[in-house]
Amino acid sequence: NDGRWAAIVANGYNSTNEKAVLFVLDIEDGSIIKKFEVDNSGDNGLSGPVAISVDRDFMIDYIYAGDLQGNMWKFDLSSSTVGDWDYAKLFKADSGQAITGSVTVGNHPENKTGRLVYFGTGKYLEQTDLTSTNTESFYAVLDDDTCTGNSACITSSSLVSQTIEGASINGRTITDNAVDWSSDKGWSLDLSSLAGVSERVVGRPALSGSLVIFNTIIPESGRCNSGGETFTFVIDRNNGGAPDAPTLDYNNDGKVDQDDKKNGQVVVAIQPEPPSGSSNDPAPDLVILVSGDGSQKCINVGGNCDSYSGGSRSGRVRWRQLK
Numbered sequence: 065n066d067g068r069w070a071a072i073v074a075n076g077y078n079s080t081n082e083k084a085v086l087f088v089l090d091i092e093d094g095s096i097i098k099k100f101e102v103d104n105s106g107d108n109g110l111s112g113p114v115a116i117s118v119d120r121d122f123m124i125d126y127i128y129a130g131d132l133q134g135n136m137w138k139f140d141l142s143s144s145t146v147g148d149w150d151y152a153k154l155f156k157a158d159s160g161q162a163i164t165g166s167v168t169v170g171n172h173p174e175n176k177t178g179r180l181v182y183f184g185t186g187k188y189l190e191q192t193d194l195t196s197t198n199t200e201s202f203y204a205v206l207d208d209d210t211c212t213g214n215s216a217c218i219t220s221s222s223l224v225s226q227t228i229e230g231a232s233i234n235g236r237t238i239t240d241n242a243v244d245w246s247s248d249k250g251w252s253l254d255l256s257s258l259a260g261v262s263e264r265v266v267g268r269p270a271l272s273g274s275l276v277i278f279n280t281i282i283p284e285s286g287r288c289n290s291g292g293e294t295f296t297f298v299i300d301r302n303n304g305g306a307p308d309a310p311t312l313d314y315n316n317d318g319k320v321d322q323d324d325k326k327n328g329q330v331v332v333a334i335q336p337e338p339p340s341g342s343s344n345d346p347a348p349d350l351v352i353l354v355s356g357d358g359s360q361k362c363i364n365v366g367g368n369c370d371s372y373s374g375g376s377r378s379g380r381v382r383w384r385q386l387k
Contacts, residue, residue, distance in 0.1 A: 065123045065141045070097055074129055077109035077164075077189065084110040084131040086139060086151075100139060100151050102214075108132045112166040112268075113139075118179075126207075128154075128181055130163025135216070136181060138207060154181065155205045156216035160198045161185035166268040168276075173302040174245050178208035182276055182301070186255075186264020188283060195285050197257065200264040202278060202297075204304060205250040222249040226304040228256055228333075235314055235326045236295070236333035240305030251304035258282045258293055275311065276301035297333045306330040 068090055075085040084103040089096060102110070113129035127139040134157030140150050157163065167183040186200040187193050203223070211217035224244075229237045243251055255263040261282055269278035275298055283292040298311045310324040314331040317323070324331060 065125060066097075066144050066146055067123075068092075068097065070124075072113050072115055072124075072127060074110035074113050076111075077132065079109060082106045082108055084108045084133070084135070084137075086110055086113060086127065086129060086137075088141070098141075098146055098149055100149075102137050102151055102153075103131060103133065103135065105133070110137075111164050114167050114169060114268075116169050116179075128167045128169060128207075130165075130167065130183060132162045132164070132187070134158070134161040134163055134185065136163060136167070136183065136203075136205060138211060150212075152211045153214055153216045154207055154211050155203070155218045157185050157203070158199070158201065158220050161200055162187040164189065165266045168269045168271055170271050170276075170301060172206070172245075173243075176208075176245065178206055180250065180301070181205045181207055182269045182271070182278075184255075184265020184267075184269065184278060184280070186262065186266055186281075188264065188266045188281065194261070194283050196262050196264075197260055198262050199257075200255045200262055202253045202255065202265055202269075202304075203250065204252075204276070204301065206245075206248075218249045220252055223252040224248050224250070224303065226251060226253045226299075228253065229329075234335040235331050236297075237326060237329040238299065238304075238306050238332045240300075241303065243303040253299075253304050255280055261285055263295070271301060274301060275299065275307060293335065295333045295335050299332045306332050 071089045071091050073087045073089060083101055086100040087096060088098040109132050111130045113127050115124045115127045117123055118125045125142040127141065128136065130136050135153055136155040138152050138154045143149060163183060163185055164187050165184055167181055170180050170182065172178050172180065182204050184202040205218055224241050226241055227239045257263055263280045263282045265278055265280055267279055269276050277298050280295045281292055299305065300307050307330055310320050310330050312324060312331050312334055313320050314324040314326060314334060
């Protein structure tokens with residue numbers, strides 16, 4: 065935030081020293097403005113960073129990035145003096161959970177000081193990842209601008225947990241536990257597994273009104289196999305529970321209404337192509353999202369949005385490599 069144009073770069077994985085490092089580089093000549101070496105314990109690397117401007121003046125105030133050891137770091141660049149820039153360990157994920165996907169940052173649900181940092185855990189980089197059975201999670205962690213130091217300010221014990229119901233089938237439902245923002249530090253959702261292989265998040269979530277949207281993957285266990293399985297989640301971003309009304313066209317009739325509930329509950333996750341023999345539930349061709357103002361948007365995951373007149377068309381969100 066010292067007024068210079070800069071590139072923000074994480075060191076990534078498999079570096080020589082296996083540290084977690086963030087670089088702020090002068091975009092004009094490539095020189096290092098600031099180097100943050102946040103963890104040098106080994107077997108680590110920093111994932112893709114996300115920068116935000118809290119007052120929307122186009123000057124970066126904070127940067128967030130996770131690492132292979134499950135730490136979520138916050139970098140404070142709000143000062144105009146580079147020497148005052150600092151970092152803190154905002155959150156430590158459960159044992160064995162790596163953060164390789166990027167993060168998304170949203171406003172505090174009750175418009176109080178701070179913001180929520182949304183991200184998932186899981187890794188899809190090495191041969192052993194194909195058969196990993198480690199339980200992965202999706203998190204929303206509160207940053208109230210009080211965290212300092214190199215010890216985790218928040219762990220999962222300070223979060224309200226939600227639970228997936230019908231974990232391995234298409235058309236998942238979820239618990240809807242309340243979050244008390246006067247004491248709780250966010251929420252968490254443990255993911256499931258299929259045939260013993262863990263479900264994980266390796267991409268960046270998206271926010272749409274009161275919803276958070278993310279994809280999970282369950283890879284094929286064979287190194288030469290293509291494909292795998294995926295679920296698209298649409299849940300309430302404020303507490304990690306179910307939205308108040310259906311947001312997904314679960315019954316695949318081209319519209320979103322009360323008929324898209326499952327056993328009276330709002331469906332929060334669908335599988336575009338369910339695994340053979342795992343479920344008799346329909347696999348929706350169109351994902352239709354309903355925003356807070358009632359407008360609808362169609363996402364094509366196997367059907368044709370041209371046949372849907374309720375919103376704008378978007379591109380595919382999933383594909384399978386055949387060769």
